[in-house]
Amino acid sequence: MAARVCNLVIKFLLFLTNIILWLLGVVILAIGIYVQVETGFSDLSLGSVLTSPAIVLIIIGAVLFVVGFCGCFGALLELFPLLLIYAIILSIILLAEVGVVVYAFVQSREFSATFESLLENYIVNYYNDVNLRNLVDRIQGQLLLCCGVTGPNDWQANAYFNCSSPAFQRCSVPFSCCELTDGEVINVQCGYGTLDTSNPDSMLGIYQIGCLSTVEGLFSNNLYVVGGVGVGLLVFQILNILLASGLAVDVYRENKEIKAIKKQDKQEKKAHKQREQGKEKV
Structure with a gap:
């Protein structure tokens, strides 16, 4: 029973x-x-x-x-x-x-390198998949408040954002990299020209820290x-x-x-x- x-x-x-x-x-x-x-x-x-x-x-x-x-x-x-x-x-x-x-x-270094390579692949394929693009923009602009993997210059790996690209987005980063104040309306062109090294103030107004560092910081600060x-x-x-x-x-x-x-x-x-x-x- x-x-x-x-x-x-x-x-x-x-x-x-x-x-x-x-x-x-x-x-x-x-x-x-x-x-x-x-x-x-x-x-x-x-x-x-x-x-x-x-x-x-x-x-x-x-x-x-x-x-x-x-x-x-x-x-x-x-x-x-x-x-x-x-x-x-x-x-x-x-x-x-x-x-x-x-x-x-x-193998923390190898694991970190593998994870970094995966994130870099997201940058390369940013314009190839609309769902991936929306996900990256949400992570950068809303969840983690970061830009790129290790920093904004990682977006040079994208064919459209690279400074040698003939596209109008050359030397730019996605709008989700831009810092916004409360109530500010998003300007989709706010990241244009921010990777132009000839302008020393070009990166002002965008997140300087990469998403990988932000994730690592979140894990270390909330380890328990x-x-x-x-x-x-x-x-x-x-x-x-x-x-x-x-x-x-x-x-x-x-x-x-x-x-x-x-x-x-x-x-x-x-x-x-x-x-x-x-x-x-x-």
Whole structure:
């Protein structure tokens, strides 16, 4: 009786957490697909996986959808295959997260260089994807208040903003790099000519610090908060893996017992039938 109550509690916890996860995956997946459809699939390529926010949302949404679906319906219907898939996928994700964290600490320079290279790729592809452009502008102008990866001059890597470009945006930075006072209306041309070294005052009015330094500063200043969130996520995943594994083992045992009972009943019916046939012959 106690074991059955324990299983019901586990089923409820798994169902509750994973129905939320599943619905979240559905929402993120829908948003990603909608944004990608609005943008179009004509320029979609393998290299756009990391540079397109829509593709990233689709991948994250799909993973959450599959994990939430397997955990939710596996617990609700006590389906051993779904519970097994859920535990395996969650374990793989957990190992991947631990691997990334360990790599970031052990190979901090290489990790920082990889992250910096990814951000530089965003700068290069700024005009190639409208969703990426909106994301970069939101990060620079609203979230982090920064410009470029290490500084404004990083925008020289973009073919349009480079000073050797024939485009009218040459020697410029995006408008999201401009410092704004409260209530000031955004001027999309405020970054024009700011990379022109012939004018010593050209960079006045734009953010001088790069986004990489800002992110590193946020992590160092909120190290305990980041660590707490990471540990909480780790505990949540481990707990769900243990609950799903325990429920899967119980379901497997119950299914095995049911099969054994059915097999025994079948054998007894067969033996009984043989006895009846023997009596009839006599």
